[in-house]
Amino acid sequence: MDVFTLLNKTLHDSNLLTFEATVPTGFESVAMSEVQQKLHVDLDNGCKSRGRIFFNTPYNNWHIVMKLRSVDKVHLLSKGFQDLKFTGVMDNDIMTIKLLSTCVNWQKTISVWDRVNSFIGIKYPSMAEYIVAKEIETKIKALSESFRDSGLSSQILDDLANKACAMDLNYDNVQLEMKKLQQYNLSLLQPECPNSSTINKTQKKLELKEKNALEKIMYNKLDKRNKEEKVLKYRVTCLRKGDHCFGSQDAAHHFGGELQDQYNWVVDLSHYDLNILLCIMRDELYCGVTLTKESLHHRNITHFGPTTLRATVCYSMLCLGCPNLGDIIVDPLGGGGSLSIEPLLLNTGLTAKWCTPVPEQPGGGWVEPQQKPGQVQTRDRRLVKAKPNRLGTGHGHLLPVWWAGCAMVGDEDLSPCQLP
Incomplete structure (x- = not known):
């Protein structure tokens, strides 16, 4: 099973869509398991490669696809082409790429993209x-x-x-x-x-x-x-693998130019509404549109720090860990809190307990610094020890000095938590 087999299935079924989702490398199996669980996709309608997964699902499931927690970016694929037999002559190969852009049913793809992003403007201008x-x-x-x-x-x-x-x-x-x-x-x-x-x-x-x-x-x-x-503004992003006589920018320029001649869209590389995806792998090619404006791993992040983990990585790690009732999940670094937030969203039977920042004045707060010999200190990331019976997570856990959290699997209802 490969992406081209999946795309061929959608040619004769207008209600079936092919999605490509990028995932953190090494967690492809976790992402595919989530797709099978939430979208009920069988093995004949999905495949994976390094850093990405592909799957077919009915049109009505697009809102579920956009809420997957293990994927970074989501693309809707339009069509694939195999055995292109590039000649090695740039003019001939570029002409082949330009002609392929006219063989795609872009109206079907754009209608789904419009439904996801709620575009307000002129999609097909004169x-x-x-x-x-x-x-x-x-x-x-x-x-x-x-x-x-x-x-x-x-x-x-x-x-x-x-x-x-x-x-x-x-x-x-x-x-x-x-x-x-x-x-x-x-x-x-x-x-x-x-x-x-x-x-x-x-x-x-x-x-x-x-x-x-x-x-x-x-x-x-x-x-x-x-x-x-406003007229729809677009750009073409080309991902290329293999030896070709043309570059990625050349392919994107001519492929996008043909679309501009056909639909009268405005080319804008920075303030674009629509991103066309063009993937060329040796003598194979597939294309589509990007549905996500930014990577979904930004959902819990406002500022990046030295210990910030991507939410998609945290979710995948938790899925691999398979937490059971009574297990305690500790976020020892407390970079962005995703390791504590994701289990709460993963299972409604979790309870969150949070540690507040340590005040500068001595004796205040819920945790107190305890200097230990041999511990490495970098900038303000000192290790602290929680006071007994204050956090509800037991004592003796080493937590960061600014804040940290843990989620405990239990039978209690989901407790509201407020990030500092």
Whole structure:
């Protein structure tokens, strides 16, 4: 059983869909077991490979697929092609890829994607609607990128964005206004680092992330259109394995270009609504759309730290552990709390007991630091010992200094817990 066999089954059944789900490597069997349990998928309608699983399920089960707890990203596959026999000549092979894009029933796939993401806008625009949307998108992106690199404070940029909308997004006039603001507000410019060469890679990544976030904010402020007036924006992501005379970007560019000619969608690599997935494995190819806007492992995470575990990994570990009644599940690192949250969501017969942060003043709180010789201390991650009869989890467990939790399997009702 492989993905192409699954896709062939959906060709003659309009109610049957083929899904691809990415999973943490090593936990494919856990994810497939969850699919079989919740979707009642038999062995003839599912398969797995490294880091991903494939399965067929009826259309009405799409909402269950989106709630699977062991998978990261979910893709809806449209069609697969085998024995493509690439010639090794770039022009010929690219033409083959372009022709394949027209052999896919995209309407069926887009209808499911629309149902999942509740897209409000124009899915199939006319050429006139595309031209107007493309012109507006070009203006907005050019201005948002200029604002991102201007160095002005966010308050000044907000005022400038309002003026830009009043000027009908006239790029030249807005640029003149921006230069005036830069000249008269030098004190508000972000200071440049004198030794930029000494900035490590982590700081540069953070700065780039902040700039991209600022660009997105400015983009949304400049875009005053109603959602119903916006034309669908898309991009193509190509995953390629094997030796080919073309690159992944070449395949994505030409495959997506053919779709643009066919449906008049607006190409946008950063602010896209629809992500087309194109997978090329030697002489085989399959395509589809991404249903998840971000990986599902972010569901319990607000900030990443040195001990943060992905929720999908925590769920899979718990499934492999098979906790029984009376077992205590301890989260010793307490990075994001997922190891304590996931068992509560996995089984409604669990009870949560939480430890509060240790206050700075001595003698306060539910736990007290106990220095032990030979224990490694890094930054603020000191080990502490819980006081007896205070946490309900027994005493003697080593817990992190900021907070930690554990879930105890029992017959009590699900107790509400509040994260610190």
